[in-house]
Amino acid sequence: MSDKPNILVVDDESIVIRSAELVLKGAGYEVEGANGGREAIAKMEQKSYGLVFTDLKMPEVDGITLIRWVRNARPDTGIVILTGYPSQDTIKEALSLGIIDYVPKPFTPAVLLDVTQRAVHWVLERRGAAGKGEEEKEDFPPSMAAELDKVIEFYRDKPGSLIPVLQRAQEMIGWLPVPALRRIAQGMNIPPAEVHSVTTFYSFFTMKPRGDHNVRVCLGTACYVKRAEEVMKTLEEGLGVEVGGVTPDRKFSLEEVRCLGACGLAPVVMVDSDTFAGIDPKAAMDVLKPYG
Ligand code: FES
Known part of the structure; x- marks a missing residue:
């Protein structure tokens, strides 16, 4: 069995489908799009998908209706919400239906891929294929x-x-x-x-081990446009770990987050509960000196 489940992206905005396809196909996933819940159900009646990424607000058949259908008809399909500003109630309802995660729109490639990886893990675990x-x-x-x-x-x-x-x-x-x-x-x-x-x-929960100091790099939109990806790259190289990893001495773990609520200070890095603003990508490792 492939370790890359096929993905159906459901959104009434074609640009969202195209952007997701671009990123996910680039990472080796088989991806198809559906312009709304009705088309998605029609596709899923013909073919099974490992993962469904769905918008919530869509005309005719909305995201919650689609999620309910998937939960009943395709219980082994993982569901990720792909949405702008969901209300607390909608999110609560979606959580109670067992969504895996959500991707806020507009999304960066890094965030989309990170959530996809977690969702893939869920699917493989469900199939009994994870390690x-x-x-x-x-x-x-x-x-x-x-x-x-x-x-x-x-x-x-x-x-x-x-x-x-x-x-x-x-x-x-x-x-x-x-x-x-x-x-x-x-x-x-x-x-x-x-x-x-x-x-x-909830970002305060982690399914990965953490080091003594947890370094979080914000890759939300405001930070992304201020070269947060370069900050991340410098830290990955400096620590010798990839995002999500822990240094061999377990001193540092490195994570990405979507927004730390300090967009005016972008790009932002947090070490444990300390916030560092306006990070120069080339000097990003300096932030860690007091913790070394
Ligand atoms: S996007 Fe980075 S703090 Fe908001």
Whole structure:
């Protein structure tokens, strides 16, 4: 089986479909487009797709209706929202339906590819094809399983308690490995897709191990146009890791984020809770000196 699921991009704006196609095809994905929910359902009745990226606001058949249809008719298809400014209610509804993640429009290639990678992982995991052994080894020590069970037990049946449980799990383990998410889903009787989508939606949760200092580079639009990609490249080269990685001494982890809420200070980098503004791409490594 290919490790690159085929993707259907659904949007009533052709420019969005074309942009996504350009980026995803460039990364080796097979991509098709549909101009709205109705066309998407017609396509999915004929063919199966590993992933569906969908806008929410569309005439006739909107995104939520499409998501409901996919959840019922194609439960193994991963869903990512591709949208401008969703309301809290719409996002809540989409999360409860088990979306994997969302891509804010307009998107940068880096953000789209990052979300796609996470979504692909979800799909492969769902198909039982992800490298389970690799994830389940000592990343989640059995001693912690008992601790986690106590937390689950405490919160079980309390409404709205998934986020506090995830927070406690991340405090204990340092991050949220897939086996821990599975245990939480099972213990709290919540669908695994919903636990996964809540985890990926909130940026304070991480499904990757972090170093002693977490370096986050903003690749949101305002930072992107101020050469944030070059900042990221300098840090990747300086630390010797790719985005998402941890240095071998586990001192630094490197992540990208979509907006740190400080667009006027672009390009912005955060190290732990410290914010650094107006970073010169060539001197980006200087930011890390006090932490070395
Ligand atoms: S886009 Fe970087 S802080 Fe908003």
